Amino acid sequence: MPHLMKGQFMTDEKRLIQELEGKAAELRKHIVTMNCHAGSGHPGGSLSCVEMITYLFHREINFFAENFQDPDRDRFILSKGHSCLVLYAVLAQKGFFSTEEFKNFRHIDSRLQGHPDRLKTPGVEFNSGSLGQGFSFALGCALGGKRSHRSFRVYVLLGDGELDEGQVWEGMMFGAHHRLDNLAALVDYNKYQSDDLCSRVTALEPLVEKFKAFGWYVMEIDGHSFQEIGHAFDRAKKIKGQPSIILAHTIKGKGISFMENNPRWHGSLAPVGEDRIRALRECGL
Amino acid sequence: MKTMRETFGQALVDLARVRNDFVVLDADVAGGTGTHIFREAFPDRFIQCAIAEQNMMSVAAGLSTTGIIPVVTCYAVFASMRALEQARNSIAYPNFHVKIAASHLGLDVGPDGPTHQAIEDMAIYRSIPNFRIVAPADPFELKKALPVVLDTAGPVYLRTGRSPIPDIFDEQVDFELGRGKILREGRDATIIAVGVMVHRALDAADTLKAKEGLLCRVINMSTIKPIDRELIADSALKTGAVVTAEDHTIIGGLGGAVAETIADTIPVPLERVGIRDLFAESGDPADLAIKYGLDSEAVQKAVRKVLKRKKGA
Numbered sequence: 001m002p003h004l005m006k007g008q009f010m011t012d013e014k015r016l017i018q019e020l021e022g023k024a025a026e027l028r029k030h031i032v033t034m035n036c037h038a039g040s041g042h043p044g045g046s047l048s049c050v051e052m053i054t055y056l057f058h059r060e061i062n063f064f065a066e067n068f069q070d071p072d073r074d075r076f077i078l079s080k081g082h083s084c085l086v087l088y089a090v091l092a093q094k095g096f097f098s099t100e101e102f103k104n105f106r107h108i109d110s111r112l113q114g115h116p117d118r119l120k121t122p123g124v125e126f127n128s129g130s131l132g133q134g135f136s137f138a139l140g141c142a143l144g145g146k147r148s149h150r151s152f153r154v155y156v157l158l159g160d161g162e163l164d165e166g167q168v169w170e171g172m173m174f175g176a177h178h179r180l181d182n183l184a185a186l187v188d189y190n191k192y193q194s195d196d197l198c199s200r201v202t203a204l205e206p207l208v209e210k211f212k213a214f215g216w217y218v219m220e221i222d223g224h225s226f227q228e229i230g231h232a233f234d235r236a237k238k239i240k241g242q243p244s245i246i247l248a249h250t251i252k253g254k255g256i257s258f259m260e261n262n263p264r265w266h267g268s269l270a271p272v273g274e275d276r277i278r279a280l281r282e283c284g285l
Numbered sequence: 286m287k288t289m290r291e292t293f294g295q296a297l298v299d300l301a302r303v304r305n306d307f308v309v310l311d312a313d314v315a316g317g318t319g320t321h322i323f324r325e326a327f328p329d330r331f332i333q334c335a336i337a338e339q340n341m342m343s344v345a346a347g348l349s350t351t352g353i354i355p356v357v358t359c360y361a362v363f364a365s366m367r368a369l370e371q372a373r374n375s376i377a378y379p380n381f382h383v384k385i386a387a388s389h390l391g392l393d394v395g396p397d398g399p400t401h402q403a404i405e406d407m408a409i410y411r412s413i414p415n416f417r418i419v420a421p422a423d424p425f426e427l428k429k430a431l432p433v434v435l436d437t438a439g440p441v442y443l444r445t446g447r448s449p450i451p452d453i454f455d456e457q458v459d460f461e462l463g464r465g466k467i468l469r470e471g472r473d474a475t476i477i478a479v480g481v482m483v484h485r486a487l488d489a490a491d492t493l494k495a496k497e498g499l500l501c502r503v504i505n506m507s508t509i510k511p512i513d514r515e516l517i518a519d520s521a522l523k524t525g526a527v528v529t530a531e532d533h534t535i536i537g538g539l540g541g542a543v544a545e546t547i548a549d550t551i552p553v554p555l556e557r558v559g560i561r562d563l564f565a566e567s568g569d570p571a572d573l574a575i576k577y578g579l580d581s582e583a584v585q586k587a588v589r590k591v592l593k594r595k596k597g598a
Contacts, residue, residue, distance in 0.1 A: 071351065071352060117378075117379075118379050119379065119380065125350075126346075126347075126375075126379065127374060127375075127378045127379045129374070130370060130371075130374040130375075132339070132343075133343045133346075133371055133374055133375045134343075135343075136339070136340045136342075136343030136344050136346075136347070136371075136375070137343045137344070137346050137347040137375055138347060139340070139343075139344050139347060140343065140344035140345060140346055140347020140348040140349075140350075140355075141347040141348075141350055141351060142347070143332070143344065143347070143348060144347060144348040144349075144350065144351025144352070144353050145351055147308070147348075147351070147353060148351050148352055148353065150351070166339070167339045167340055167343070167371070170335075170337035170339060170340035171340045171343075171344075173335065173337070174334065174335070174337065174340055174344065177335075
């Protein structure tokens with residue numbers, strides 16, 4: 001955890017983690033609420049990356065409703081664009097727009113599209129949704145930052161299923177070749193993709209070795225642990241000459257018992273009837 | 286005669302000397318597109334993206350958000366098909382200020398054969414919202430078009446070309462995006478041409494005038510999107526018959542755009558010169574043009590044919 005004096009450590013860290021847990025719990029409420037309003041969307045992969053998104057937006061990046069067009073802002077790109085429930089949730093939490101808009105998600109005339117749209121939604125950097133493209137876009141931002149001598153950092157979140165895309169591996173080579181040490185990629189490794197377990201769709205493993213072989217600085221963490229997320233970001237900032245990638249082990253559907261580790265809740269759907277009541281109750285609504 | 290690719294490379298260098306707001310992206314085909322000339326002059330502004338066109342397109346989108354104008358260069362086959370979905374979703378949909386400059390157009394590619402002969406790129410890019418398509422007819426026009434392309438907000442697809450093209454214009458030529466230009470006036474029919482077909486259309490018009498006394502209006506349609514609807518409608522009204530000419534499939538490109546426009550405005554007979562829904566073959570570009578009906582003779586034939594269909598003819 002950053003910015004902590006020795007002595008203070010236990011109490012301050014505890015307080016910080018409690019605060020982040022509160023934000024994360026609220027994000028899960030927002031995700032389930034929006035998902036139920038829309039009757040569709042992708043809850044599983046949104047719930048799995050809640051802790052990473054919470055930490056990023058509340059502790060890590062220099063990105064606020066007041067500066068989101070500042071050329072020096074840090075960038076966050078949600079390459080797994082289908083998980084935009086969590087992005088809209090955190091943008092509302094950060095004051096980019098009102099939670100009132102949640103009821104319009106995926107409906108006509110809404111600013112909250114089924115996949116992110118930078119021209120419609122304040123705070124969205126890129127129109128992701130076609131897998132692999134957000135990652136390359138983020139590499140372009142990082143390269144542009146270096147070329148224009150700006151000190152912003154770029155964070156990009158990929159899905160594990162997204163790693164099936166050839167474009168991701170083109171980008172892996174590009175990022176290492178251009179030594180983009182101002183970029184940190186995160187992989188939401190929740191082990192499930194749209195249809196099934198990733199391992200049954202295609203052999204992704206050994207991922208750590210693959211990322212290393214492609215020239216990236218690799219970290220492997222528990223993607224639900226704020227401590228581990230914070231340490232990984234701190235470490236990434238110290239790595240020079242190569243980009244970093246954080247392979248974050250997570251649970252798909254985390255926080256809603258019947259969604260956990262069940263590919264059915266990838267999307268696009270929302271809980272109905274008994275399931276809806278359970279989902280709302282489990283996230284505290 | 287200068288080649289279009291050398292002209293493109295040199296034009297980039299000339300522009301880079303007076304403005305520092307753009308970079309050139311390449312996918313390991315600098316020698317083919319002409320950007321090797323730029324690389325030598327401005328190595329720091331040349332970004333090698335390797336044989337990975339899909340990543341290159343989305344990287345360009347990211348770069349464009351940092352105050353840099355990316356000029357993405359590669360062969361048209363890859364720019365319009367291999368990496369098309371990236372051009373659509375990473376560039377067109379978010380409406381980024383990215384320029385795609387594609388060489389190797391149609392049968393002008395010659396001996397490399399059908400894998401490298403892009404005969405569909407205009408049809409493809411025409412169908413994508415936010416993209417504009419610019420296709421200069423000779424080295425002078427290409428040079429004038431380049432800064433306009435860079436200054437036009439949003440995504441632009443620029444067709445550069447490959448082979449030597451006879452000069453049609455001179456240093457005085459001007460380029461206005463969205464405007465076709467009348468190169469010859471005539472009352473019997475209008476020939477609307479693009480790219481390498483413009484000099485062949487001029488030859489066809491001159492021959493028809495000399496040998497048969499036919500007077501053809503000839504238009505250089507160097508913006509394919511947005512197409513110059515006013516000029517097309519005016520030509521249909523005044524000449525009553527239209528021929529289009531493109532080194533591209535007759536489906537959906539210039540011929541398609543003109544057909545749509547005259548159907549919407551002044552319906553008159555139309556003949557389309559171009560590649561007739563087939564894959565061609567390797568060969569010298571001039572020989573291919575004759576075999577596949579892209580030469581001056583083919584344009585003349587189309588004019589005679591359209592005149593037979595013209596009202597009152």
